[in-house]
Amino acid sequence: MTEIPEHLLKRAQAARDKAAGSSDASASEGGDRIPDALLDRTKASGAGAAVVAAAPAGGVPVGAGPGGHTQRLLTVVKSGSIQEAKAAPVDKVHTWPHLLAVEFVAALALTAFLFVFSWVVNAPLLQAADFNNTPNPSKAPWYFLGLQELLTMFHPMIAGVTLPGMGLVALILAPYLDRNASNKPEDRKFMTSMMTMFLIFWAVLTIIGSFFRGPGFNFTFPWRDGIFFEL
Amino acid sequence: MAKVLDNPRPTLKERAAKIGAQIQGSQAWNSIFRPGSIFRKGYTDSPRNRSYVIMNSVLYHLHPVKVKRHAVKVSYTLCLGGLSFFVFILLTVTGIFLMFFYRPTGANAWEDIQTLQTSVTFGLLIRNMHRWGAHIMVLTVFLHMARVFYHGAYKPPREFNWVIGVVLLTLTLLLSFTGYLLPWDQLALWAVTVGTNMMGYTPVFGSQVRFVLLGGVEIGSETLLRWYVLHVLMLPFVIVIFMAIHFWRVRKDGGISGPL
């Protein structure tokens, strides 16, 4: 059995003493005592139940408590402890049809787009893989071309590991670093401009890597030497 | 002389209605649809039935019965999270189709794709859908992240859902990248060579991780098998778990953020 902590035992004892002491005094004295009106009502209903039950059975009904009570007061709660609902009403709509219809249309539109696009444009399938024939240029998938572009500027360890690693950590930590609680655009000018700058920087790198890099990953102009880019 | 038919043969409509009622009253039907399902009671538009559509169907796992009015405005979420999820489903369906025709070995992979495109009904179309769908998913997930950022929707209590989102972004990129190798053509081989060479520069454990991922020091048939298993089984499994947590948190954090 678990040990009951000392202070809880003391508190229980104090409560018991207090209850014993105050039961001698008049019930109407304490502020947090049960009001007389309620006690009277309880008595009345107890008596009433006994009378009602007595009529048909001529005795105490089965399952009744001491004194023939058929109802019990489960608990008395201090007024302060009752939770007050503070939730402000929120303007809500039914998920069906309002949200589901939107989702359905969006899904349908995307499916249609993908279907038509795939009907018209074929995915690339080049020659079978050949270890002895390195295409020039060799490019990573487009979403890594920003990284490949960084490789032309920095040591591979910085461009391939340190910078993307720092970017990822910064992304993960963003909600914990941004101490500004507001979500209003006008209060977040710093964060939005940081992100916008970062996105533009990244987009420019990706576009250069995709379209402005030719054989040897050297700089070219797509309108001069053609496009070296596969999806 | 008019003949009174007091017991006319039932019309087709009446018979259909009777059969319908019998089916709907059967134990099998009632075991499939929960009490209160619109498939038991029928649907007429009423606030209560609108609630029942969600409450008594599997949709209740994804959506609450009611959502904030501004949350259904397309201009707020641009549907990007939902579309990311939907493309993922499309990719799963088309991907399963591709699996029937593809063997992940150096000797077979490229020819299987070639055969799929030339001699399998709808093979080319389905492969195109899978490939373009994969690019679209990278795009929608990325744009979804941007929209979440610009709305400040990562702020308390949604910080951790953002972190889960970053995991989802990483998993999406990995799924796309592992799939990139599978056609085993020149594009696949050398794109992945470039990509994995970068990995080798990670200090301390870089070359070990690269070795495990490639199944050797260079890309080869072992790499193909490894990336195939990652692509069709392990990464989808992991991403589905994180999506489940992501969606659950969206609801528990009080639905969509905002309005601004």
Ligand code: HEM
């Ligand atoms: C596989 C990828 C992902 C899927 C399927 C997905 C799905 C969803 C969906 C359906 C929502 C509901 C609202 C909406 O549609 O915009 C949502 C909200 C959210 N997502 Fe994602 N998500 C993905 C990736 C991400 C990423 C990469 C991030 C961030 C790094 C992110 C962060 C969040 C946050 C913070 C919310 C709450 C937004 C709000 O309350 O306004 N998710 N996501």
